[in-house]
Amino acid sequence: MIKASLRSHLTLWFAGLSLLILLSVGFYVGHIATEQMKQASGNTLLSTARSTAALLAVQLRERQLEVSLLSKAPLFRRGDLDAPDILALMELRTQSRAEYAWMGVVDAEGRVRQAVNGLLVNQSVQQRPWFQAGLRGEYTGDPHEAVLLAKLLPGAANGEPLRFIDFAAPIRNASGETIGVLGAHAHWRWVTQIVASAVTQKDALPDIEALIVDFDGKVLYPEALAGEQMPKDKLVTPTGWFTDNGYVTASVAVPSPSNARVSWYIMVRQPLDVALQPARSLLYKLMVLGLLAAIIFIVAAYYLASSLSRPIERLAKSAKQVQDHQPGAVFPQEHPVLEIAQLGQSLTGMTHSLLAKERELQETNASLEATVAQRTADLTQANADLLKLATHDALTGVFNRRRFDEKLAENSLLFQRTGRTFALLLIDADYFKRVNDTYGHAVGDDVLCQLAALIENTTRATDFVARYGGEEFAVLLPEVEEPDSPDVVAEKIRAAVAAAKFPTVSQVTVSIGVGVAEPSDRDSLALLKRADMRLYEAKGAGRNRVA
Template identity: 50%
Template sequence: MLLAWLRRLHPGNFRGRLTLWFGLLSLTTLLIVGLYVGRIASLELAEFGGRTLHISARSAADLLASNLSERDREIRLLRESLVFANGDLHNPEIGRMLTVRQQTHDEYAWIGVVDLHGTVLQAPKDLLVGNKIGHWPWYQAALKGPYTGDVHEAQLLAEQFPQRAAKEPMRFIDFAAPILDAQGRVRGVLGAQAHWDWVIDMAEAATTQNATQRQLEMLIADVNGNILYPFHHTGSLQLPKPVQPDKPYEILRWNDDRDYLTSIAEVQAKTSTPLGWRIVLRQPLDDAVRPLRTLHRELEIFGLVVAFVFAFIAYRLATRVSQPIEQLARAVRDVERRDRLPVYPDEHKQINEIRQLSASIQSMTGALLRHEKELKTLNASLEQQVHERTEALSIANQELERLATVDGLTGVHNRRHFDARIKEAFQLLGRSERGFGLLLLDIDHFKSINDRHGHQAGDEVLRRLGQLLTQSTRVTDFVARYGGEEFVVLLPECTDPNEGSAVAEKIRAAVAATDFPEVGQVTASVGLSLARKDDASAEAVVTRADQALYEAKAQGRNRVVAR
């Protein structure tokens, strides 16, 4: 039966040609439409996956850069304290100060003071006190200026802490700065070694969401492309050179001979010594394109099934149309052979078959149109999904932009946004001589507030202070949280010291007059600095404001000091 059916489909007869034509036409149409829809969906899915990868990598890099910059600045500011510059480096007060710092930032494995002979003088819990560490690289570098060291092993310090992983050595990063006397001469070194686990935890916290389901892997690479984390890749895996460095993501071949969808984000930390670290997120290409391959396979199967159905329908129609024609051909052959009387097709049947053929063609055309409509509906549904995902990505980008510029606790701008604004103001000063002022204020005895009333009450004080600063400044002024209990106010086009002092005094008085919930009266000290044409950078303005703030603290707090 099958052989008989195949003989009927011989391409030389009308029935076979009609069946093949309709089958090939439907298959070609479906393949073209399917490839077009699949290509659009593939491009949109690949774009969405790559940008999602880059957003995660960028978030981790920004978080890491912010924390590294904070630790570097903390060490540089701490060594400028008067107790270091003028006091005895053996003073127990220094040891208590270092202990408080370590308790405040548990990422510090060790923090201490070293004299010019390389002997450790002060450290929390007397850790390494009396040891000679003059040959350590960070100590040698800090004698010349502030220094931030790359990740390394430290056998002497590692012996003091429990091992995190059996096959992974303990590693640390260094922050150090020289201690100067009043004449600017080096009298010692303030150094700190932070746990490498602190860096890893920050990076993983920003990238591990849904990473297991998507088979993502987070790596940290140094400036030369060597893998610093995870440790089992160190020395064996090398970061490949991007083909298009400006593109947020691309497919790269790694030296493990596998292709990965890769996104690289530079850790732009403002440290004393540039580190050049990069956060790398990679996803095996097979996992990245698996949804696309599934979509293509489903479209191909769908096209083949529909083509088979169309071919079967075409065969049935061709059979009904070809019967009178075949009967007529047999009649012609009978006439030619003259061996028997020809039997012609019944005229009534012939007209009826033509009418049926017309109805069948209309039915087939209707089926094609319905199927085309179904494909258009499928295409519209896919485009709607792509639009919704694009819109969701846009909303996520906006939210990330807001989180990147606004402090989550106080609602005012954050340190990163402030750094960008003061840099713009300093550049404007150089081009148009339009000056600006800077207020740096700090809540007096804030640690006592936290100790006495709890951190929740302290957080409420910070939130209320952010509101007061916004209410006490002009619309054009820029209010930001600088770090901890410190806030900054950027005063555009403020060149008159009296004007800056008036704003600072207004803020100080508003704080002193406010009744803070659960705490009561709180005071704040304010340091004022105006930008000068001879300033080498915006950091000089911040430094003067910081020094003025320290003077206000030294003069009894709850006051404004300008420099």
């Protein structure tokens, strides 16, 4: 039996074990890193999909609300659908909103009476779903190709077919009778641009792709994938994302109002290879480092095995004392074998160096802890500042429209659960355009700031004051009982504004619309519409009053 030398035994065993351990750790770390990268990519895609779906839902609700409010304008309620002012009003809306491809007024028999640019005038749209639904109430429809309208409009630059989103609302006269429908077609590319811009932010993941999918899993966007089928059972998953066909994909339903006939899902996906590239790079690096370390260990084992056992044991014992921070460690400085003597000298110097480094490390750790504490405090303050910027109006200092929408939704949910009613005041500065035109926008901004301060000082601490938009403010009243009923609070605000002196402008008045939540309200939009209608009544009755 051939026996290997001690040098060979130690070298083979040490090299083999070190290589096995390093490879095992490398594969294990690589597997963990792969799963974590996959989860991180999925969560990031899910966050992007949620923000994109929320943005798209807000845009759809705003266009539907715009069409609905326009159909309730006094010009329409007079009953004359051929009035020139109606066409001027629609033209003004379409000029300010590039997404509108067509807007028109249709009588109850389905004939187009007036339309922007004269498109489809005197043609019948009686069989169109948006007209039939618009006679019954507000309507938002799925994308479709409008054959008649597409012939009258220039085609898309990329050759894609023209598709549109329908919005409709009934037109009722002063007696409440439905006399027609106000319809509008928005370009489908408006929807796709919203989705594309939301997912192509500068800090977005690389190579991500956004899809719009209907409730059956059929792709609506992008055009290159239109008609393809996505897994229907993957549209809703417990985690919100899944891996399939070489992609990490997140799926989120687009929130839509109850009157909308749209059931879309936003799917944001990234190639699995791209998502896992950092983890694979880490695995390759670990493998290379493991091989290099194994080679180094083989060489070290070869030379260590060449020395005598007794000096090694002494060196090992002294090294263990150093490791355990025990005093009295002595390394032999002289030995017939040059390597052992050098090793003893080196370990002595290394011990002194390690002790010095340990002291430096302790001092460095103390400094780092102080720095981390300061950075944490700075970050906390920065987060507080960002929160205020996200919820408050930059000009007036009161809450902004976004925070108002959230607060209104919270009050509506509380009302539905507890029956505790609340009220909404919509406040609009009278003739504010004259202020800007006469004195300039700087004076107008000063007036808005003073108005916001007057409203805050007149309301209670529990009331919620927000800038609704432009010269319009909103106040939520969680308590509506006497003596501070909504009408009383509104009158206090109106009187305080009317009695106040505004620098340069002298006097400013406001009109206020009051709405109270009712059990029949399906959502907060109904209360908002009532308050807005009361505001129009106050304006129409001469301004500087409460309706």
